[in-house]
Amino acid sequence: MASVSSALADARESARQLDRDDELAFTRPEFNIPTKSQIASTRLPESSNNEASNDTTKSVYLCGNSLGLQPKRTQTRLNQYLSTWATQGVQGHFKPLQDSPLPTWLDADERAAELIAPVVGASVEEVAVMQTLTANLHLLMSAFYRPDINGRHKIILENKAFPSDHFAVETQLRHHNLSPSTSMVLLSSSTAQQDNILTTSEILSAIEEHASTTALLLLPGIQYYTGQLLDIPTITAFARQRGIFVIWDLAHAVGNVPLQLHDWDVDAAAWCSYKYLNAGPGSIGGMFVHNRNSAVTKLITDEKPEEGYSNRLAGWWGNDKKTRFGMANKFHPVKGAAGFQLSNPSILDITSLSASLEIFALAGGVGKLREKSVKLTNFLEGLLLAMPEFTEEKLFRVITPSDSKQRGAQLSLMLREGLLEQVIHELEKRGVIVDERRPDVIRVAPAPLYNTFGDCVEFVEAFGEALRAAASAAK
Template sequence: MSTSLATDNAIGRAQELDKNDAIAFTRSEFNIPTTAQIASTRLPSESSEACPSSDKECVYLCGNSLGLQPKRTPARIGQYLATWATQGVQGHFKPLEDSPLPTWLDADAKAAQLMAPIVGAAESEVAVMQTLTANLHLLMSAFYHPDINGRHKIILESRAFPSDHFAVETQLRHHGLSPDTSMVTVKSPFSEDNVLSSYDIMSVISTHAADTALILLPGIQYYTGQLLDIPVINAFAHKHGIFVIWDLAHAVGNVPLSLHDWDVDAAAWCSYKYLNAGPGSIGGLFVHERNSLVTKAITDDCPEEGYSNRLAGWWGNDKRTRFAMANKFHPVGGAAGFQLSNPSILDITSLCASLEVFALAGGLSALRNKSLAITAFLEDLLLNSMTDQDKALFRIITPSDPDQRGAQLSLLLLQDGLLETVMKELEARAVIVDERKPDVIRVAPAPLYNTFEDCVKFVDAFSLALQAARAVKGCV
């Protein structure tokens, strides 16, 4: 890649930072696509020759959309397939002495064990299951109890991810309510980019507290990359007796979370972004222990009570009764009692392969330290290493306060019609980021596998892409 913009000083700084990066070794745990692979239109076969050593790795800054594949994932999936091929149904119950994998009956419990420290929870408060929106629906079905004459409203942000918006609207209709009267959206009266302050959110909560039953908010807003103050907002909602569900799609594996200590009611997330489990892979949910108690021993001749109602399935049954085939629900205490069908072992195997790498890195604290440094470095390059002509075409809409963001910086292009050309030019230079139409580019240096030098290469390519876009539009 040419360096028409990035100075030797910037490259030198990046190389020095990479040299001193305490978790630089985790990059070697991932398959980084090469420039040739990014440009290829053919599926590589097992018999394909290895890429030449001269083929450089691409600049992949898209972990906020889809994380890269850990190198151990194919090995773990191969072990799962070998178990299935040689053991059949016995794989559910039969441990294999030389296998690193749990039995399929215990795979969800193993995943919860690895996932719990990522979200700051007790193992019993985490269930690895379903997908993000399905889990949001399951949580709302359990904890949204509208009273038409009292509390019935759901509060969410005005620019919520569309799937969250759809979920809220359909939950309201499911209860015979109208989004026009029972859905409240939060919009900042002060920020043109709708970056929400805690005050903005708490002001709306105060206004609607008397008739609000539920709040659904993101840990990190997908469009702006803003990290909300989860513990402060959560505590304020609780003072008004409102149950809060957090969508952690962009926060999990990205920023440190302490869901139990923050007294979070419930949360859900996906695993294909910063958790690197693969496209559409299995999701997860958190239910605080006080919301998932089973307070009575449920027997065949005892009423089904003593637990919060939920949409139930057989995998939520206590393992001691799961295979009894009785038509009485005996939920296990904790988040696992919210499970439905037996989970995809293929998905869980892929997720756990990535969570092994998180453990190698030393957990979220080490990742956060690097994330703060590498995102600040990228921000500095964008603000101070680009020409005034370039900087006139974009601005960063993600908060500049490091405590209000994760790994992502969202760049708003300031002239109509630039996005298509800029994205095409970046891809031509093997720089992978993502877009949110009509005019936002999201750039996310994931600390597990991105380098400081990646940031320099991106800024250089971005400058050249802006030059190309100006030429297409006939700008000076």
């Protein structure tokens, strides 16, 4: 135990120095980080202000891959929105207010698109902030999945995709009177089946095998369970060269790793905003549609308003602004991803998302955050691999790829069977928040906007105690 204590002491000193040298340390105070007493409380507090609590010791929150923490400016921006609504009513749609940092509600989606475009590496025209992740996947597939039962009809996805992606693909197939048993191709690893780590060569091989009968490829930028970052540009190019339309689910990639969707020639993508984008639980999602797939080549005419654009499920908010409020029953979309919008978006959601995206801009973009993220995750991995619970007792192992180029901020830890529930309980007792994926995995994600190297040390110390307690109870 003396050597363990000495190692932790050395790690704490290293962490203090790394945190002192951190050029992005100024972003942490931008967030409400729950205290340990708040995490343990079962009562709704009168205030979310940490200073209002007797215990101001911060919790160790390593769960940004599931739900990002709340930016402090979110409350300010939401109050400004509520004040606009309270004092202006319907005029808030069109009336700019002096000294307000908020756009009119009519333009709120455009402002959010301007903020999210650099995060995903796209032009403003290629992105839209709208709907939710699975709804956007359905909208994209309804527009671009065109099966031919005698030719291309298959959809390729991974066998352990997030369940919602499975459900979306299966129901899209049934919508076209196709069977998942014949039209859905599930990718699985031949070398790492238990951990579900798919190599790029395995993915390319499967694409090649089914190329002549595949219409669409749907994969995650980062796999939710393992934290593996897929080679988006290589896979995209390979599939598109074989005539396959490519959609990426970026739920765990957006705001986590640098993306260049336009330059990588991705056809389309969708994402949520409540993980690394910190917009709040269930907040508004977004989509990317490459400009070659969202062009509007003809002006609206009374004779044939449906000409000049790719068909899609449509709603009035996707209609060109020049005609949107004309109330004519002639849909003609604005060019770009915005033309895929349905109803007017939730201004509450957009305001919350935009508040967080302001901090991304202050930080200098995802590239700067990625530099810190790699250091954080490498530091955490080094501490984990030095633990006696790993080296000697084999109570856990890391299933996320060790190469930082093949992962984002998340490390997934596979625990020895039967330890998960007790480990989570012990961590929560110590004010440490991670998330679990049954039966045996915990996911640990130091988010560079608000986590520190000190957080990593605190987690490892608490994790060792939790493992020992769980192993003892299991005997």
